[in-house]
Amino acid sequence: MPRVLITRRLPPPAAERLVQAGLTVDLVDQDDPPPRAVLLERARGCAALITMLSERVDAELLDAAGSPLRVVANYAVGYNNIDLDACRVRGVRVTNTPGVLTEATADLTWALLLAAARRVVEGDRLMRTGTWSGWQPQQLLGLELHGAVLGLVGAGRIGAAVARRAAGFGMRILYTDPQPRAELDGPLRAQRVPLSELLPQVDVLSLHVPLTPQTRHLIGARELAQLKPTALLINTARGPVIDERALVAALRAGRLAAAGLDVYEEEPRLAPGLAELPNVVLLPHLGSATVTTRQRMSAMVADNVLGVLDGREPPNAVV
Numbered sequence: 001m002p003r004v005l006i007t008r009r010l011p012p013p014a015a016e017r018l019v020q021a022g023l024t025v026d027l028v029d030q031d032d033p034p035p036r037a038v039l040l041e042r043a044r045g046c047a048a049l050i051t052m053l054s055e056r057v058d059a060e061l062l063d064a065a066g067s068p069l070r071v072v073a074n075y076a077v078g079y080n081n082i083d084l085d086a087c088r089v090r091g092v093r094v095t096n097t098p099g100v101l102t103e104a105t106a107d108l109t110w111a112l113l114l115a116a117a118r119r120v121v122e123g124d125r126l127m128r129t130g131t132w133s134g135w136q137p138q139q140l141l142g143l144e145l146h147g148a149v150l151g152l153v154g155a156g157r158i159g160a161a162v163a164r165r166a167a168g169f170g171m172r173i174l175y176t177d178p179q180p181r182a183e184l185d186g187p188l189r190a191q192r193v194p195l196s197e198l199l200p201q202v203d204v205l206s207l208h209v210p211l212t213p214q215t216r217h218l219i220g221a222r223e224l225a226q227l228k229p230t231a232l233l234i235n236t237a238r239g240p241v242i243d244e245r246a247l248v249a250a251l252r253a254g255r256l257a258a259a260g261l262d263v264y265e266e267e268p269r270l271a272p273g274l275a276e277l278p279n280v281v282l283l284p285h286l287g288s289a290t291v292t293t294r295q296r297m298s299a300m301v302a303d304n305v306l307g308v309l310d311g312r313e314p315p316n317a318v319v
Ligand code: DGY
Pocket: 053, 075, 076, 077, 078, 079, 101, 287, 288
């Protein structure tokens, strides 16, 4: 019976569906990432691995699984954790979970954006610490979103969903993307501009690019210096797209008003000083974390595994 390793507890229906299809499911029955040695051991002889974004899928893991391995189904839309070439040369298919998490991630981007713009966390802290002395004309003044400029770095599925929400807030939209996006240019009257032109104009910069060698530290000290000191930076893409130490320095020096982050350079660790800054809102990588979305992702990884193991083209092939 082909064996499938699921490297973490998942919402239904992945495990149930795979068992029903007659596969042997080996579940790492915990919420935290398994130690590498456990992963290597449990992968041995598996036909499929269902992996999370925090697991490195490289030659070592693929070789530990060995020749029965036919598919790595990542429980994420991003697949920067996977060495695609190493999969290709071994004839192992790779799949991801696109589409189903677009709206949830766009919602969370807006949760961070609104929290950072209107200083929600600072206000909440004031109330909980009992230090609020009453209404003041100049207390916790934030950014007025109506009429402000939103700059999107990356206008694919999630970037476009963030832009659609921005239209409801009366924001002007600029974006940088390798290709023009008719969905944004037409109905949203967004404008595509190079990054160097976008940075100095925006009130809110929101990142929606995959992590690749080209996007690593795309936003570093030089780019941060081009932003207005009143600007906000939001990241729900991948942590290493921002040079986190440069971000801490910019926020500390008042060269940027605030940041809202869901992802970090070295998850689960934060850059030194980040957590001490009052003007950052920090979430623990929750972009896709709704009940509906995580269940849809679960169904998708099962469909992808079953597709490959049945000899069909998987619905969401990356490789
Ligand atoms: C992804 O899918 O890439 C998210 O970061 C986690 O759901």
